[in-house]
Amino acid sequence: MDSTLDRTSDTVQPRAGRREWIGLAVLALACFVYAMDLTVLHLAVPMLSADLHPTSAQLLWIIDVYGFMVAGLLITMGTLGDRIGRRRILLAGAGAFAVVSVIAAFAPTAELLIVCRALLGIAGATLAPSTLSLIFNMFRDSRQRSIAVGVWVGAFSAGGAVGPLFGGVLLEQFWWGSVFLLAVPVMALLLVIGPKVLPEFRDPEAGKLDPVSALLSVATMIALVFGMKKIAQDGLGIAALLALAVGTIVGVLFVRRQLTRPDPMLDLRLFRLGAFRLALLINIVGIFVAFGYFLFVAQYFQLVLGLSPLATGVALAPSGIAFILGSQVSPLIIQVVRPAYVIGAGMAITAVGLLMMTQVGLTGGVALTVAASVIISLGLAPVYGITTELIVGAAPPEQAGAAAGVSETGAELGGALGISILGSIGIALYRGDLADTLPAGLPAEASRSVRDTLGAAVQTSAELPGQLGEAVLLAAREAFLHGMQVTAWVTAVAAAAISVVAVVRLRHLPTGVGAELH
CATH class of the missing domain: 1.20.1250.20 (MFS general substrate transporter like domains)
Structure with a gap:
């Protein structure tokens, strides 16, 4: 406590x-x-x-x-x-x-x-x-x-x-x-x-802004995010590993500079507070889950089910409405229910929605996917609001901007992790499945294009003759769907785990998130 x-x-x-x-x-x-x-x-x-x-x-x-x-x-x-x-x-x-x-x-x-x-x-x-x-x-x-x-x-x-x-x-x-x-x-x-x-x-x-610290902060985040997205796009290669190594080294230099300066750009003493650290972790995992979900669902609507961009936007709208409703109701709930239980319930609900995503198929999946996305949004909405308030509330009022920056930076890292880790899992499964399921007689150039992404596979299949194009498209869609289902399982497990952590570690916080942690 x-x-x-x-x-x-x-x-x-x-x-x-x-x-x-x-x-x-x-x-x-x-x-x-x-x-x-x-x-x-x-x-x-x-x-x-x-x-x-x-x-x-x-x-x-x-x-x-x-x-x-x-x-x-x-x-x-x-x-x-x-x-x-x-x-x-x-x-x-x-x-x-x-x-x-x-x-x-x-x-x-x-x-x-x-x-x-x-x-x-x-x-x-x-x-x-x-x-x-x-x-x-x-x-x-x-x-x-x-x-x-x-x-x-x-x-x-x-x-x-x-x-x-x-x-x-x-x-x-x-x-x-x-x-x-x-x-x-x-x-x-x-x-x-x-x-x-x-x-x-x-x-x-406040003292003057430290240009060196600012440069180290920018270089750290750009290198880390670039490395993680590079992994998602091209797999674990030299460029991605080099970017991650540079980001880590520069990040260590940034931390050391903040610890030794009398007027640091970022007061790292905030991280000594258990509730601050845990709220930041939960926020990052929540964004990780959300990005992993959105990474696949828009492609599923357009490239697997064949919806137009406008129809896809309409299909995604209910989840946005659910998120808005959830974020407006949660301030009322936390006045009578402790934050730990609201966060824990929210992540558990999110896990249920993600498990529903594991059941979608090649056809007729619009209703199930929309329902799952609504449940996911209702679960995540209170999590973001509560953890954000805990993170920024930890800072003295004069450092609220820096704390807000930390909160949003954590969200960016969570998103990048979701794209890199879950994207890599999806791509690996997609390409692995196609290695066994692509029809014989497919030209080498077309085969390389199809293995790249589902979007490329859709374009390539349209240029192939008759039944060959249909077979390629079916194989690509099935491979993509397999990757999406596996990543839904992974994120469901992550959401369930963080649900338990939140209940166990934050249960001492009182009702109402208006608690200052500094």
Whole structure:
């Protein structure tokens, strides 16, 4: 049990008023667009490829560089907000996001689009830690803060769910660049209304930002995330191992520097708190599970069941709605049920949904997959909100931005781990199955293409004659389905295990997550 744990509910805290709730709505809109930008581009890849003709390497960078930059800069941007002002860094990021989105929408070359995606990642890295730390400053009352964090979590989920839906509608009417313009009006609204409803907060005693620490932090995260995604794409190779080694070494240097500086960029004493460490671990595992699930389900809808991008967006929408509902209900539940039991039940429910995913087939799987995704979202929603509040609540108010950066960085690591580990399992099973099931007489070049990804297999099978193409497509879909089912089993076990850990290790925490851990 953490001896430093105090309940803020024992002390009367000022309640938020109309201005703070309007400010929350503005922050939620920004989070909505940030999350939407993470998912919406994937649907535009076929049109983008036909227009800009990127190489395979360029296409990977167009998709991935946004996440690399976000992951690398979250802690730095959170710390920078603590020092120069959280509202200031948020508005600067919003302005940059809007301008670069317009440039990206009309980018004439793949090279310029890669640059724009990198700049969007830098701007996007200001949004999550700034919005979350502002919420912790604006909502001091524990119950109001739980509701506000629930809204914040729900906004991210809504953006991720609505992104494919909006993207599908736009791509059926306009060019691929239109998906970038979705962010512009929301960011413009934030720039207009934000200064009027968002208060400014910063640490008046903060020292200068340490550029060396910032560079080490960025290099650590980019190298680690790149290495993990490289494993998912190409398997365990020299480039991936080298990137992971570099990330680990640079990360050790970052930690040593924080421990020896009188004014560290990140106060590592937070990690001494058991509840902080465990909440961060649960958050990472939850994101790991979610990314592993979403990694396969969108491909399953489009490439196995043959749904259009718009139909896929519609099929994914119920899980987003369930996540929003779950994140809004959980603040009420934790007022009467201890966080450990809410988290434990949530992860157990998630495990049930994942077990349902192991039963989907090559046909008629829409209803079962949608039902499973709804159950998974209902289970994960309270987990994210509660663990986020525990993580950021551990920090002193003047370090809320850095703590929010740690929380979001953990989420990025969880996502990268989900993609690399579960993606590698899926790819290994896919290629292993095809080694035995591809029909004889398949040309060598076509065989290599089919073994690469299911998407490549669908394209290649369409170019093959009659029954041969049908046989190739069936073999590829069955191999993909096998990989998806196995990864669903793996994530179900992980969710069940963390459910038990949460109940055993966090059961001392009182009802209401408004407990400060510092």
